[in-house]
Amino acid sequence: MKPQELFKVEGYGVIVTGGASGLGLGYAEALAENGAQVTILDVDSSRVDQETQRLGNLGYAVRGEVVDVRDHAAIDRAFDAALAAHGRLDVVFANAGIDPGPGFVGSWVGAERxxxxxxxxxxxxxxxxxxxxxxxxxxIFATLRAGARxxxxxxxxxxxxxxxxxxxxCEPAIGAAYMTAKAGAAHLMRSVALELAAYQITVNAIAPGFFATNIxxxxxxxxxxxxxxSKAIPMHRVGFPDDMKGLALFLASPASSYITGQQISIDGGWTLGVAD
Ligand SMILES: NC(=O)c1ccc[n+]([C@@H]2O[C@H](COP(=O)([O-])OP(=O)(O)OC[C@H]3O[C@@H](n4cnc5c(N)ncnc54)[C@H](O)[C@@H]3O)[C@@H](O)[C@H]2O)c1
Structure with missing residues (x-):
């Protein structure tokens, strides 16, 4: 297969929760830039307006809807609306999340914690x-359920x-609920991947390290x-939403058709240990 076929998402119907900022916006851009039709669902109405307008002005097929992922019925309605608008549903990014801090130590790095x-x-x-x-x-549960339906x-x-x-x-600068929720989401992903494999639906996770976003x-x-x-990360820099685009496109496209139930870290080597 040629690269243009392997990574072809043209015309795809895509939904991204938390898609109006940061990593979700990176996913939305990655797919839209490659010809997909994207629906951004996000609780922040001004960012939804701003980003859908900006991406629309660039000629991309992007629509937005204000949805709080705590409202599970609203997620279901928004998925139906996205399917109706795009005429198909190929990819769902269950991405919306918060980090209200603080953890039980006060700083992310340094000898003094x-x-x-x-x-x-x-x-x-x-x-x-x-x-x-x-x-x-x-x-995440409600988003995956809506996708499965x-x-x-x-x-x-x-x-x-x-x-x-x-x-x-465990990262002590993050609150316990955040770590618990993320570990739960990872295992939920595996469970759903197993359940849906026979239907040729793949379910995977992206595990980011430290990214410069609004979180x-x-x-x-x-x-x-x-x-x-940057001193603690082996690649000596933090991540940016653009760093996500390749992996997002890979996991959304035919290139990853036989991969399911996997959590892929993208962290500049942060979790490998300290190099220099
Ligand atoms: N930035 C990082 O370093 C990092 C690291 C690991 C994991 N993550 C995860 O990446 C995901 C995206 O975070 P980000 O860093 O891009 O942050 P961000 O704040 O830039 O973007 C998150 C988006 O989610 C939206 N959102 C928040 N609560 C919502 C809700 N209840 N319903 C709908 N939308 C909601 C926000 O309005 C925002 O647009 C999160 O799940 C986060 O936990 C981020």
Whole structure:
């Protein structure tokens, strides 16, 4: 197969939750730039307007809808609307997520990693725990369920979950609920992949390392945070949404047709250890 066939997503119907910012926007761009029709679902109405307009002005087939992934009935309605608008559903990115911080240590890197009482287990409120689980785990469940409802009868499709390296490696600067939700989402992905394999539907996960996005109030975009993180990451730089595009296209396209149930890290070597 030639590259243009292997990675062909032209005309595909694609849904991206949390697609108005950061990694989700990177996925949406990667698919739209290659001729797919993309629906962005996101809770942030101004970003949905801004990004769908911007991408539309570039000539891409992108529509948007304001949906909170905590509203499972709204997800179902939005999936039906996307299918009606695009005439097909080929790819779902279950990506929306939050990181409300803090963890039980106060800084991401450095020799000095002081304990942070605000992130300690005893300080962890039910409200915070439930909010993270609701968005980062229950939202993924409802998104995969909506995808399965439409993809199973057609016996084809791709679903891609954004987890995190925190799904398998504890990072004390992140809250416990975040790590728990991501580990749960990774195993949910495997379970759904097994269930849907016979229907030729693949389900995989992307586990990002440290990316400069708006998550956590945009701390990852601060130059001093990036500089400190760059010392800890073997490739000596943080990730950017553009770094996601190749993997997103690969997992969405015929190139990955026999891969399912896998979680692929994309982290500049962060989880390998410290090199220099
Ligand atoms: N940035 C990183 O370093 C990093 C690392 C590992 C995993 N991730 C994961 O990547 C995913 C995307 O995060 P990002 O870094 O691009 O952050 P981001 O804040 O730039 O983008 C997240 C998007 O999700 C949307 N969103 C949040 N809550 C929502 C809800 N309830 N319903 C619908 N949309 C909602 C936001 O409005 C935003 O547009 C998340 O699941 C996050 O946990 C990010």
């Amino acid at each position: 002081p304990r942070n009482p605000a992130g300690a287990l005893e300080s962890y409120t039910d409200e915070r725990w439930n909010r993270v689980i609701d968005i980062n785990l229950n939202g 439409l993809m199973r009868p057609q016996r084809s499709g791709r679903m891609i979950v954004t987890t995190s390296v925190a799904a398998y490696q 956590g109030g945009g701390h990852a975009k601060q130059p001093q945070v990036q500089e400190a993180m």
